[in-house]
Amino acid sequence: DKMNGEGTYIYFTAKGEADVFSGTWVSGVKQGVGTYEFGVDKSQLVGNWEAGAIVDGSWRFPDGGSYEGKFVDGKPLGEGSFKFANGYSQAGEYVASAAEGDEEATSLSWKGGVVA
Numbered sequence: 001d002k003m004n005g006e007g008t009y010i011y012f013t014a015k016g017e018a019d020v021f022s023g024t025w026v027s028g029v030k031q032g033v034g035t036y037e038f039g040v041d042k043s044q045l046v047g048n049w050e051a052g053a054i055v056d057g058s059w060r061f062p063d064g065g066s067y068e069g070k071f072v073d074g075k076p077l078g079e080g081s082f083k084f085a086n087g088y089s090q091a092g093e094y095v096a097s098a099a100e101g102d103e104e105a106t107s108l109s110w111k112g113g114v115v116a
Contacts, residue, residue, distance in 0.1 A: 002028030013039060023049065045074075061085075069094070075108060082112070090115045 023034020047057010069080020092112030
């Protein structure tokens with residue numbers, strides 16, 4: 001049986017921390033609106049999910065800061081903005097580039113504008 005509808009699932013990591021997803025499931029896959037909380041640091045991915053991965057929304061940090069934007073394969077990519085716990089914000093974009101020494105791997109870098 002595969003999960004369908006609204007629900008919560010707890011994943012235990014290799015280190016024994018509990019990651020939690022609460023949201024919509026379709027045939028056992030995260031799909032629709034949901035929240036994933038990482039047990040290691042309590043940060044959260046909140047937004048729209050397709051085929052098991054977040055595609056847009058926010059990455060919220062325990063200190064009150066957040067990132068809002070698009071995601072590809074569960075990682076921020078493209079235009080977005082950071083809001084810092086101190087009230088400042090910065091718009092910019094995550095850019096993918098080939099990782100040094102590994103032509104198949106990519107690394108992400110933040111290209112931000114003025115902090116305001």
